[in-house]
Amino acid sequence: xxxxxxxxxxxxxxxxxxxxxxxxxxxxxxxxxxxxxxxxxxxxxxxxxxxxxxxxxxxxxxxxxxxxxxxxxxxxxxxxxxxxxxxxxxxxxxxxxxxxxxxxxxxxxxxxxxxxxxxxxxxxxxxxxxxxxxxxxxxxxxxxxxxxxxxxxxxxxxxxxxxxxxxxxxxxxxxxxxxxxxxxxxxxxxxxxxxxxxxxxxxxxxxxxxxxxxxxxxxxxxxxxxxxxxxxxxxxxxxxxx
Amino acid sequence: xxxxxxxxxxxxxxxxxxxxxxxxxxxxxxxxxxxxxxxxxxxxxxxxxxxxxxxxxxxxxxxxxxxxxxxxxxxxxxxxxxxxxxxxxxxxxxxxxxxxxxxxxxxxxxxxxxxxxxxxxxxxxxxxxxxxxxxxxxxxxxxxxxxxxxxxxxxxxxxxxxxxxxxxxxxxxxxxxxxxxxxxxxxxxxxxxxxxxxxxxxxxxxxxxxxxxxxxxxxxxxxxxxxxxxxxxxxxxxxxxx
DNA sequence: CGTCAGATTGACGTAAGTCAAAGTAGGTGG
DNA sequence: CCACCTACTTTGACTTACGTCAATCTGACG
Numbered sequence: 453x454x455x456x457x458x459x460x461x462x463x464x465x466x467x468x469x470x471x472x473x474x475x476x477x478x479x480x481x482x483x484x485x486x487x488x489x490x491x492x493x494x495x496x497x498x499x500x501x502x503x504x505x506x507x508x509x510x511x512x513x514x515x516x517x518x519x520x521x522x523x524x525x526x527x528x529x530x531x532x533x534x535x536x537x538x539x540x541x542x543x544x545x546x547x548x549x550x551x552x553x554x555x556x557x558x559x560x561x562x563x564x565x566x567x568x569x570x571x572x573x574x575x576x577x578x579x580x581x582x583x584x585x586x587x588x589x590x591x592x593x594x595x596x597x598x599x600x601x602x603x604x605x606x607x608x609x610x611x612x613x614x615x616x617x618x619x620x621x622x623x624x625x626x627x628x629x630x631x632x633x634x635x636x637x638x639x640x641x642x643x644x645x646x647x648x649x650x651x652x653x654x655x656x657x658x659x660x661x662x663x664x665x666x667x668x669x670x671x672x673x674x675x676x677x678x679x680x681x682x683x684x685x686x687x688x689x690x691x692x693x694x
Numbered sequence: 695x696x697x698x699x700x701x702x703x704x705x706x707x708x709x710x711x712x713x714x715x716x717x718x719x720x721x722x723x724x725x726x727x728x729x730x731x732x733x734x735x736x737x738x739x740x741x742x743x744x745x746x747x748x749x750x751x752x753x754x755x756x757x758x759x760x761x762x763x764x765x766x767x768x769x770x771x772x773x774x775x776x777x778x779x780x781x782x783x784x785x786x787x788x789x790x791x792x793x794x795x796x797x798x799x800x801x802x803x804x805x806x807x808x809x810x811x812x813x814x815x816x817x818x819x820x821x822x823x824x825x826x827x828x829x830x831x832x833x834x835x836x837x838x839x840x841x842x843x844x845x846x847x848x849x850x851x852x853x854x855x856x857x858x859x860x861x862x863x864x865x866x867x868x869x870x871x872x873x874x875x876x877x878x879x880x881x882x883x884x885x886x887x888x889x890x891x892x893x894x895x896x897x898x899x900x901x902x903x904x905x906x907x908x909x910x911x912x913x914x915x916x917x918x919x920x921x922x923x924x925x926x927x928x929x930x931x932x933x934x935x936x
Numbered sequence: 937c938g939t940c941a942g943a944t945t946g947a948c949g950t951a952a953g954t955c956a957a958a959g960t961a962g963g964t965g966g
Numbered sequence: 967c968c969a970c971c972t973a974c975t976t977t978g979a980c981t982t983a984c985g986t987c988a989a990t991c992t993g994a995c996g
Contacts, residue, residue, distance in 0.1 A: 517834055517835075517837075517838050519838055519842055519843075519924055520924050520925070520926065521924050523838075523842040523843075524842070525834075525837055525838035525841045525842050527834050527837060538823075538827055538830075539827050539830065539831055541827075542820075542823055542824050542827040543824070543827050543828065543831060543931070547830075547831040547834050547835070548834055567820070570812075570816040570817070570819050570820045570823075571816045574812040574813045574816065574819065575812070577812050577816065577819045577820070577823070578784075578809070578812045578819070580823055581780075581784055581812075581819070581822055581823050581826055582784045582785070584823055584826035584827060584829075584830060585780055585781050585783075585784040585785050585826060586785065587826075587830050588780075588781065588789075588826060588829050588830055588833065589781055589785065589789040591830065591833040591834070591837065592759055592767075592769050592789050592790055592833070593759075593789070594837060595759075595767055595769060595833065595836060595837060595840060596759050596761055596765075596767035598837060598840040598841050598885060599767045599840050599882070599883075599884070599885025600761055600765040600766070600767050600885060601761075601765075602983075602984095603983075603984070634941085634942065634943090635942075635943070636942080640841070641841075642841070643840060643841025643842060644984075644985090645984070645985050645986075646942095646943090647944085647945090647984090647985075647986075647987090648983085648984055648985065650943065650944060650945090651944085651945085651984095654944080654945095665943085682761055682762050682763050683762070684762065689785070844951075844952095845951075845952070876973085876974065876975090877974075877975070878974080886952075886953090887952070887953050887954075888974095888975090889952090889953075889954075889955090889976090889977090890951085890952055890953065892975065892976065892977090893952095893976085893977085894952095896976080896977095907975085
């Protein structure tokens with residue numbers, strides 16, 4: 453029923469650090485099962501103390517946070533290979549929610565066994581910290597985007613990062629990839645209004661930099677787009693896979 | 695010369711989880727020394743691969759990031775007990791810089807021994823992850839601030855968080871604490887212009903919510919300020935101390 | 937065919953940015 | 967001890983990027 457870790461489709465993706473046979477077997481011991489969810493399903497809820505941690509096997513989701521006045525901030529977009537639930541796993545409480553945007557398959561780990569990672573396999577523990585550091589790094593960049601980039605720069609930046617992420621996961625064919633989010637999601641991610649986000653996307657399309665419609669993102673000149681985004685195009689570093 | 699860990703002044707602060715004797719002794723083994731710096735000194739540089747990690751023993755600093763066009767984003771303010779350099783320690787590269795704003799004393803750990811944390815003391819490894827998760831949580835809140843809060847709300851939010859942090863560290867006396875940052879720092883932290891930040895602070899003072907001048911922050915009605923900030927006043931959870 | 941979620945467009949409003957000048961205070965050298 | 971920096975804060979006048987409102991359009995779906 454459940455895929456054996458050694459056959460995990462993610463193992464072969466560029467995005468990830470290779471895993472040793474021994475590591476794969478170790479992970480297998482912790483795999484409690486698989487979870488399959490449909491678009492729109494909440495996976496983890498802000499404020500909850502989830503008993504489980506997940507690695508996204510396939511599909512896309514979104515991580516967001518509600519303010520007390522109902523405003524919504526999208527923290528980031530969740531892609532295959534993302535390890536989710538760490539906050540609840542460590543702090544006992546999620547600071548945000550995670551919801552599926554497409555059909556998703558998740559690898560399930562029990563939090564009760566989380567401690568064993570640290571106890572029995574220090575290098576895997578290190579990898580968890582590694583993931584946390586990557587996340588922190590990315591959030592820092594996002595902060596700089598919301599704080600310092602103009603709308604055009606911000607949208608360009610987001611598209612570049614998403615596209616790069618897609619590339620390392622083999623989701624890009626012919627300069628295009630599926631991107632099943634709404635403009636509202638993007639607006640809430642960048643702290644822009646829906647209308648302005650729409651107009652900004654139109655501008656990028658007009659300038660022949662990127663087009664995003666019908667759930668598909670098309671980027672012909674990544675370099676030029678990155679220029680607009682005030683970013684340099686460095687290859688995203690490989691990340692550990694849990 | 696160098697303080698023994700068991701006499702570390704931070705051990706007794708409310709902010710932190712109590713450490714066992716055994717843990718303290720373990721940390722002592724890794725303490726490579728102390729670093730003392732004057733205001734304005736850069737401690738870690740964006741893009742660098744620092745050979746050391748630090749725990750802030752005393753003093754305040756700032757964590758910021760430069761865009762390629764020279765814009766500056768302040769990621770957060772660094773307080774005693776903060777563990778800095780994790781990004782370089784794990785990713786081999788800092789995504790931001792850290793600079794002293796007052797005289798600071800730092801506890802120094804060598805990165806070469808970092809791995810031993812994980813290997814020899816899993817619960818300390820877990821604590822590092824814990825810290826990373828707290829950081830991630832906080833950055834998520836900051837994102838929501840930049841993306842969703844108005845200027846008044848954002849400034850109020852920042853002051854509340856700073857004040858709370860100060861409280862757990864015993865830096866608050868008589869509803870006031872020293873806050874040696876500039877309005878430019880605050881502006882860059884919140885993605886606002888210097889002028890607008892200034893005017894926003896004036897508004898909060900006028901409304902009798904908070905005043906910040908002569909390097910000192912005075913808050914008479916924290917509750918009301920939190921109201922304005924659209925946050926609830928929950929006690930910040932205790933954090934591990936490295 | 938009606939409904940609904942999402943995308944698009946135009947007119948208009950405003951929070952926040954920019955510019956520019958002046959005020960304040962600590963620090964330094966003559 | 968004064969004159970002069972320099973860094974920071976404060977204020978007012980003006981500009982603009984982005985938000986809000988409201989209508990229309992599109993396509994999927996039952």
